[in-house]
Amino acid sequence: MEKTEGIVLRAIDYGETNKIVTLLTSRYGKIAALAKGANKPQSRLASVSQPFIHGHWLLYGGHSGMASVSQADLIESFRGIREDLHRSAYSACMAEFTDRVLEERASYPGVFQLLLHMFHGLQDGKDPSVLFQIFQMKMLFTAGIQPDLQHCAYCGKPLDRSSRFSIRFSGPVCHDCQEADPHGIWMKPNILKLLKLFQQIDITRLGKIDLSEEVKRQSDRIIRQYIEEHGGIYLKSRQFLDQLDKYQL
Ligand SMILES: [Zn+2]
Incomplete structure (x- = not known):
């Protein structure tokens, strides 16, 4: 070779x-x-x-x-990653996710550069939780389960605003369709924009993304539930990250 x-x-x-x-x-x-x-x-x-x-x-x-x-x-x-508990936990999540999604010796254009950029971002001190969310949104495309964020997941109408994300119907729903999924996750109006940004952002031009803890928690919850439900992916490394958060390490 x-x-x-x-x-x-x-x-x-x-x-x-x-x-x-x-x-x-x-x-x-x-x-x-x-x-x-x-x-x-x-x-x-x-x-x-x-x-x-x-x-x-x-x-x-x-x-x-x-x-x-x-x-x-x-x-x-990536010494800066391995010397930091949080950053190494996040890179472990990304590595495990990649390992789970990719078949051996198949071609996945862009994934190598994506992971490399993410590791550099972690090393450079960018927000690890935001990086991980961007990474996951990008990898959903590779995994073949990318959600359509442009249309209502229930009626198919083009969608600008939404305050509910339906895991069941695989995407955001419009105001008229909110009742269709009683378990739809409530989201602040700017969350949909954020998810779209994560999906489309050019990782080579990744600047600083400043988000409140609450916004990060909401988008994280949606992405995580979506991946667990539609990808069947439960990361072992994610459990370790949960432990770190629980004990605020
Ligand atoms: Zn609708």
Whole structure:
């Protein structure tokens, strides 16, 4: 295989001395590879075979069975993320989400750059909760379950304003259709705009997005419930994040 950039989504021990790393690569999409000896401290692969590492990877084999790492060079270790409990919890959520949504060795244009931009944003001190929400809204497209935010999810009329998001009907509903879903989530008028922004924003030009805690909580709740209901995705890393919030760590 040719050399490729890759981010480590997951690294698990394999035997006493090896690791299996799941990489998101720019060239081959998601791919698992055996990193022989990566658990030995003196191994060249030890420091790069860690979650969130961005590097140049040279892989071989894998035509039948798992690929192996023949060489890996560090590009960015994201130290600023791994030294911060919250930021590493958020990057773990993003990595796990990516791993769950992507099939191995399939092409998903833009996902590698998306995750890389998100990690850089986390590293640069941007609001991790906002980054995670943007990331999820973008990944819904990749997962094939992107909600239509332009039309009422019940009657199909074009929609400018909405104060209810229906998880059941997969989107916002207009004023006339509010009663159609008694479990529709109430949202402030600007939440719909925000969700649209998250869906469409150009991540390469991501500036500072200042939002109140209440607005962030509302949009987070909608995105999370939508993903759990329509994607069946419940993240283990998200539970850890919940614990951090619960104990206000
Ligand atoms: Zn309607």
